Amino acid sequence: MDLDKVDKSIINxxxxxxxxxxxxxxxxxxxxxxxxxxxxxxLKSEGIIRGxxxxxxxxxxxxxxxILIELRISKGKLLQxxxxxxxHPNVFAVxxxxxxxxxxxxxxxxxxxxxxxxxxxxxxxxxxxxxxxRMILNTIKEQQIGV
Numbered sequence: 001m002d003l004d005k006v007d008k009s010i011i012n013x014x015x016x017x018x019x020x021x022x023x024x025x026x027x028x029x030x031x032x033x034x035x036x037x038x039x040x041x042x043l044k045s046e047g048i049i050r051g052x053x054x055x056x057x058x059x060x061x062x063x064x065x066x067i068l069i070e071l072r073i074s075k076g077k078l079l080q081x082x083x084x085x086x087x088h089p090n091v092f093a094v095x096x097x098x099x100x101x102x103x104x105x106x107x108x109x110x111x112x113x114x115x116x117x118x119x120x121x122x123x124x125x126x127x128x129x130x131x132x133x134r135m136i137l138n139t140i141k142e143q144q145i146g147v
Contacts, residue, residue: 063108067106
C-alpha cells in the first residue's frame with residue numbers, strides 16, 4: 001500500500017499521541033472524522049498500524065538494568081532460538097543481524113541478579129555457540145520515527 005499525504009499525517013499524529021480522538025486527529029490533519037476513521041481502519045487492516053501503545057519510563061518503573069546480547073547460533077537454528085528467547089517476559093526486542101553475530105536481544109531487568117540468571121540460562125541453550133553482552137548505561141534517544 002502506498003501511503004499518501006493524509007495517511008502519513010494521520011500516522012505521524014498518532015505517533016505523537018495515540019490517545020487522540022478521531023475528531024482531534026481530523027482537526028489536525030484537516031480532513032473529516034469519517035476520513036480519519038476509514039484511513040485508520042485501512043492502515044490497521046493492511047498491517048501498517050499494528051497497535052496503539054503507551055511509552056513507559058522503565059527506569060522509573062524499577063527496571064534499572066538494560067542489556068544488549070549478541071548471539072552466534074548454529075546454522076539452521078536461528079529462528080527456533082530467536083522465537084524461544086522472544087517469549088521471555090523481559091525481552092523487548094529480537095533482531096537478525098549481519099556480521100560476526102547472528103542475532104541481537106534487547107532486554108530489561110529490575111536487578112543485575114535477574115540479568116545474570118537470564119544470561120546463564122540462554123548460554124545453556126543448544127545451538128548457541130557464543131554470546132556477547134553489553135549493558136546499556138544511558139539511553140540518549142529512543143523513539144518512533146515519522147513516515
